[in-house]
Amino acid sequence: MSATTTAGPSGGAGLPGAPDLRRRTRPAEAVIKVVLRTSALLSIAITVGIVLALIGPVIDFFGEVTFGEFFSTEGRFAVIPLVTATFMVTVIALLVAVPLGLGAAMYLSEYASRRARKFLKPTVELLAGVPSVVYGFFALTFVTPNLLQDILNLDVGFTNALAAGLVLGVMIIPTIASLAEDAMSAVPQAMRQGSFAMGANRMQTTLRVVFPAALSGIAAAIVLGLSRAVGETMIVALAAGAVKNMSLDPRDGMQTMTGFIAQTAGGENPVGSTAYNTLFAVGLLLFVLTLIINVISIALVRRFRQAY
Incomplete structure (x- = not known):
């Protein structure tokens, strides 16, 4: 006698009638990912902005010194x-x-x-x-x-x-x-x-x-x-x-x-x-x-x- 696995309504493996939770998207997790990604990009943007703010006056300075x-x-x-x-x-x-x-x-x-x-x-x-x-x-x-x-x-x-x-x-x-x-x-x-x-x-x-x-x-x-x-x-x-x-x-x-x-x-x-x-x-x-x-x-x- 062989054991069989029944797919749930969403096509995933599991118990008969069980939904596939592997691909379910959660809005809260998506928002958290966006916030974390934005924070990382913002840190990089601030660092680049600091460098750009310094470069202009530094070029003028070394033009005279x-x-x-x-x-x-x-x-x-x-x-x-x-x-x-x-x-x-x-x-x-x-x-x-x-x-x-x-x-x-x-x-x-x-x-x-x-x-x-x-x-x-x-x-x-x-x-x-x-x-x-x-x-x-x-x-x-x-x-x-x-x-x-x-x-x-x-x-x-x-x-x-x-x-x-x-x-x-x-x-x-x-x-x-x-x-x-x-x-x-x-x-x-x-x-x-x-x-x-x-x-x-x-x-x-x-x-x-x-x-x-x-x-x-x-x-x-x-x-x-x-x-x-x-x-x-x-x-x-x-x-x-x-x-x-x-x-x-x-x-x-x-x-x-x-x-x-x-x-x-x-x-x-x-x-x-x-x-x-x-x-x-x-x-x-x-x-x-x-x-x-x-x-x-x-x-x-x-x-x-x-x-x-």
Whole structure:
């Protein structure tokens, strides 16, 4: 006796009289697909629009200023001091944010109780909601005069890269901590249990099992914090300084790329002038540097990604 399969009214295989659900279209799903596709295309369109808005003034700028004058260490239009200052402040910020952010992530993921995690994680993320101008004034009025000059007795100026970097690092701690904690929490519990079964303690399990397994997410968190540090404006504009300086001493005042853009766009330079178009050239360079950072981030995530 052979078994037979009866097709439903719509022609699909199944029980006698059962409708074929494989080709049924649902209006809600179609709307969601359109919304998602529109969002993706809109993101691309905005990126292209930003580039097009920068290209025109940049062409006018380089029609009057040579590449040698722009990519030089001295002169009115020199951009290298801005790049080095941006690098200096960003490195200081990462030296603060990476260990503290990853430490907070490891505690929230591996050591904190469920009740403590529900309270602590939103508290940490609240720091991300503080306006950056508040951080800037905090660096200017508290960190420099009280922490650096009085407590540490450092010979720093009123504005300096050290104070800006320290406060900028505090600002990006929530970004690194939250994303890294999400990546570590996504590691299957079976891997932890296997490590404990082999005799490892909690610290060994965290550092040798959980951390390597979540490395792609942790790398993405660090690079995202790096991108935010590079693009931050108000903290560096207020606390780092407003004078181009090639010094490698973080105690000196120096101007970053975003600080220069904020100062140039302040209204003192006529629209369309060479000085005004400088901010578009610096902005395009900053855009390219951020793009390179994001490309590196994607490569790191793909390199270390593990599927469970």
